Amino acid sequence: MLDGKILSANFVEQSQNLRRDKKIPCLAVILIGEDSASKVYVNNKIKIFKEAGFESKSFLISSDEAHEEKIIELIQTLNHDKQIDGILVQLPLPKGLNTEKILNSITLSKDVDGFLAHNLGSLATGEFKNAIACTPFGIMAMLFTYGIPLSGKNAVVVGRSNIVGKPMSLLLLSADATVTIAHSKTQNLKQLCQNADILIAAAGQPEFITSEYIKSGAVVIDVGIHRKSDGKLCGDVGFDVKNIAGALTPVPGGVGPMTIAMLMLNTALSAWNKNN
Secondary structure: OHHHHHHHHHHHHHHHOOOOEOOOOHHEEEEHOOOHHHHHHHHHHHHHHHOOEEEEEEHHHHHHHOOHHHHHHHHHHHHHHOOEEEEEEOOOOOOOOOHHHHOOOOHHHHOOOOOOOOHHHHHHHHHOOOOOOHHHHHHHHHHOOOOOOOOOOOEEOOOOOOOOOOHHHHHHOOOOOEEEEEEEOOOOHHOOOOOOOEEEEEOOOOOOHHHHHOOOOOOOOOOOOEOOOOOOEOOOOHHHHHHOOOOEEOOOOOEEEEEEEHHHHHHHHHHHHHHH
């Protein structure tokens, strides 16, 4: 099991040494609407930031008050606030809101989620000068820390979102993996996955990937998290995969903690760049 909690806890422990000139990185978190899962995610982020000695400020906007103009006005205020190093808008947004428009109102230097087109474009050109999307960044950190080789390996990414699938494929390419991106229109998906040395499951469908999709000994990274009818959490990967995979991330406790750890790192880097 590739335990993200251990790595995240190690990062929190070291975070005191990551501060420079007594500058404490500060993250502004904007939560819009009443989505229960989003509230849990935000609380977890705030909790870990506090444990690390970082600062965070929460801005809660109810669904009734969720007007694009008001949200963008808040973001513009935070853009000019010198005490704020990073701005995070918790996704998904309530229906009716233009996610792209709202995210693009965040100034580049405070895009600690790494979602802006400029930051995604930097990955495509291999510059790595700005924030990297936190979930793919965390996955790469996990693979590196566990000593999993990527050069020359066949990697299949199931999912093509701007948040995970696309930046994940670019990072794997930068590590000299041979990358295939699969999605809902991909034909012969099962056979494609069976050839993967490394499989990144970000399909957004609970327990979609079963052992039939996995080559024996493959490294399987489960990005998904869902709540089943019995209240238990599961990922995009079925439980039976553990019997055939060489390495597997658990849900919860795998990719999630690493995503928050990389959010902390992006926020710290933003603070340092501003000071320097």
